[in-house]
Amino acid sequence: MTDKSSFARDEWTLLLESPMIAGMAITAADPSGLWGVLKESLVGGGALAKATMDSNTNALVKAVAVDFATAEGRLVAREGLKTRLGNSKAPDVKAKCIEALHQISALLDAKAPADAPAFKNWLRLISQNTADAATEGGFAGFGGTPVSEAEKATLGEISNALKLAA
Numbered sequence: 001m002t003d004k005s006s007f008a009r010d011e012w013t014l015l016l017e018s019p020m021i022a023g024m025a026i027t028a029a030d031p032s033g034l035w036g037v038l039k040e041s042l043v044g045g046g047a048l049a050k051a052t053m054d055s056n057t058n059a060l061v062k063a064v065a066v067d068f069a070t071a072e073g074r075l076v077a078r079e080g081l082k083t084r085l086g087n088s089k090a091p092d093v094k095a096k097c098i099e100a101l102h103q104i105s106a107l108l109d110a111k112a113p114a115d116a117p118a119f120k121n122w123l124r125l126i127s128q129n130t131a132d133a134a135t136e137g138g139f140a141g142f143g144g145t146p147v148s149e150a151e152k153a154t155l156g157e158i159s160n161a162l163k164l165a166a
Helices: 009-029 031-055 059-068 071-085 090-111 116-133 148-160
Strands: none
Touching: 009 031, 009 059, 009 071, 009 090, 009 116, 009 148, 031 059, 031 116, 059 071, 059 116, 071 090, 090 116, 090 148, 116 148
16 A cells, blocks of 8 residues: 555655645636635645545545644645745746646656556546636626636646646
């Protein structure tokens, strides 16, 4: 079984960051105003919570979710994200997130090939749910499109980074 002990500290940090990275790539692609960004930012946390409670969750996904549920896990993820994205300008965040997803994909393929498909699909689901969380355009939550063209393009980039069929 692949778990935390299978990874070096920096590798595990990257996996802890991964649910936020998957969502942040979408949010950075087409920010949806204050309420939209808030709705989108809650998706990763919901996915982590669900993963800890669902008995059918992949073991590696569950290990990440359980570790993230601890104060230490959240601190490690937060500090890792701060290091990765802290000095980034807004337009660079998406590109850095996509690059991180390439790294995550390679790490999973190398160290957890049996768990890689489920983990990668989980990250893509987080991205899709983030894109679906708020409408783009419109005014005060009315009108707009469910998923913008920029978000659709970013979903394709995420699938490519994770080596998944779009």
